[in-house]
Amino acid sequence: MNEKRLLTEILLQLPPRFRKILEDIDISKVQEIRFRAEKPLMIYEGREAYFLTEEGKKTILAGQAALVRKNDMEELLSSFCEHSVYAYLNEICDGFLTLGGGHRVGICGRCVLNKGEISNITDISGLNLRIAKEYVGCASEVFARLMNGEESVPNTVFIAPPQSGKTTFLRDFARLASKQFKVTIVDERSEIAAMKDGLAQFSVGLQTDVLDRFPKSKGMICAIRSLSPEVLITDELGSKDDLAAVRSVLNAGCRIVTSMHGDDPCDFIDEKNELYQLFDRAVILTRAGGIPKVAKVIEIQKKTQDGGCLC
Numbered sequence: 001m002n003e004k005r006l007l008t009e010i011l012l013q014l015p016p017r018f019r020k021i022l023e024d025i026d027i028s029k030v031q032e033i034r035f036r037a038e039k040p041l042m043i044y045e046g047r048e049a050y051f052l053t054e055e056g057k058k059t060i061l062a063g064q065a066a067l068v069r070k071n072d073m074e075e076l077l078s079s080f081c082e083h084s085v086y087a088y089l090n091e092i093c094d095g096f097l098t099l100g101g102g103h104r105v106g107i108c109g110r111c112v113l114n115k116g117e118i119s120n121i122t123d124i125s126g127l128n129l130r131i132a133k134e135y136v137g138c139a140s141e142v143f144a145r146l147m148n149g150e151e152s153v154p155n156t157v158f159i160a161p162p163q164s165g166k167t168t169f170l171r172d173f174a175r176l177a178s179k180q181f182k183v184t185i186v187d188e189r190s191e192i193a194a195m196k197d198g199l200a201q202f203s204v205g206l207q208t209d210v211l212d213r214f215p216k217s218k219g220m221i222c223a224i225r226s227l228s229p230e231v232l233i234t235d236e237l238g239s240k241d242d243l244a245a246v247r248s249v250l251n252a253g254c255r256i257v258t259s260m261h262g263d264d265p266c267d268f269i270d271e272k273n274e275l276y277q278l279f280d281r282a283v284i285l286t287r288a289g290g291i292p293k294v295a296k297v298i299e300i301q302k303k304t305q306d307g308g309c310l311c
Contacts, residue, residue: 003028009101010131015075021056021066031163033129036108037073040065073124080105080127093118094213102132102194102201132194134202135291138165139172142283142294153177153231155250157276158259160285165292166259167191169285170233171202173257177231178205181255184229185210186219192235217241224252232256243275250278265298276300 007027011019021041022033032044040051040062050058051065059065080097081088091097097105108126112119146154158166171192177183185192187210194201195212204210209227211219216234223229232249237258249256260276262268264284268276276282282298 006101006131006133009099010103010129013080013099013103015072015079017072018076021052021054024056025052027131030131032131035068035073035076035127035129037068037070037125039068041068073127076127077107077124089120092121095121096189098190098194098196098201100196100201102134102196104130104132104191104194106130132201133168134171135168136172136175136203138292139169139176142169142297143173143176145297146281146283153181153255153257154280155255155278156257156281156283157237157279158257158283158285159262159265160259160287160292161263162261164285164287166285167235168292169283170235170257170259171204174208174231174233175203175205177233177257178207181207181230182228183208183231183233184223184227186214186216186223186232186234187212188214188216188219188235192233217245220245220249220256224249224254229254234258236261237275238272243278246275246278265300 007023007025010027011023014022018041025043029045030043031046034042034044036042043050043052050060051062053059053064054066078085080099085092088097092107095107097107099105106128107121107124108128109121110123112122146156158169160166174183174185174192183205185204185208187193187195190212192202193204193208193210193212195210200210209229211223214222216237217239220232220234223232232254233256235258237246237260246256260268260272265276265282277300279300282300284295284298286293286295
């Protein structure tokens with residue numbers, strides 16, 4: 001990860017005032033930069049949070065922090081939309097923007113509904129700039145372990161709590177798998193490949209196709225029908241529709257690699273257990289020093305008649 005390039009990417013997408021405040025931060029540790037109307041500018045590094053002064057210095061005192069004014073919110077949104085908010089209206093209605101470099105801005109404000117559908121978000125009250133970090137090679141060890149003696153990728157699910165690196169691992173796994181197989185990523189929230197203007201902002205491999213913003217269940221079926229993937233990668237499965245789509249993928253002879261929220265597969269219930277049972281391996285992730293790590297790899301034992309533990 002080139003930290004200087006990463007910081008430059010972030011700064012170029014900010015208005016001059018905030019560019020000046022943030023120009024000296026240690027971006028390697030930052031996960032989120034929070035802009036809230038009439039509240040102090042805040043930086044989040046994992047569980048640690050602090051403010052920044054107008055001079056860009058750390059402080060834990062809100063009274064010393066740079067204040068994000070209400071009129072700053074419109075300027076920030078305009079800057080994130082490359083000064084053409086209307087062109088980004090569809091993304092705004094989804095509640096987030098994907099920036100160059102794969103970074104993401106979550107949007108808080110007043111929802112405008114039209115016939116039950118979100119048609120805009122106005123009166124912007126908060127913007128959450130989530131810093132995307134690519135750890136090329138982070139999945140190399142687990143990929144080699146899963147592929148040991150195998151001719152095809154085992155059906156694999158990465159399991160971890162939020163912000164533990166599931167998406168980061170899936171992205172690198174796609175890059176590695178595409179060296180040998182045709183890969184399709186179904187990227188419902190533009191997080192894995194972070195497509196912008198038709199280009200992946202991350203390295204996802206030469207044989208990788210991306211279905212961007214497709215609902216997972218529909219995207220999986222679309223991929224099978226039109227892209228002939230050998231490996232399909234998507235993120236955060238769990239619904240009944242996902243369960244049916246995964247079965248269709250497997251019935252078509254395609255392998256699937258995905259993720260599910262959780263700490264331990266033995267805690268899964270109902271449809272999540274049924275979904276989990278469709279996979280061959282579970283990779284439990286943790287996060288140490290801000291970098292996602294593999295805690296253990298489980299060979300999934302199929303559910304017994306007496307309903308015993310699945311792992």
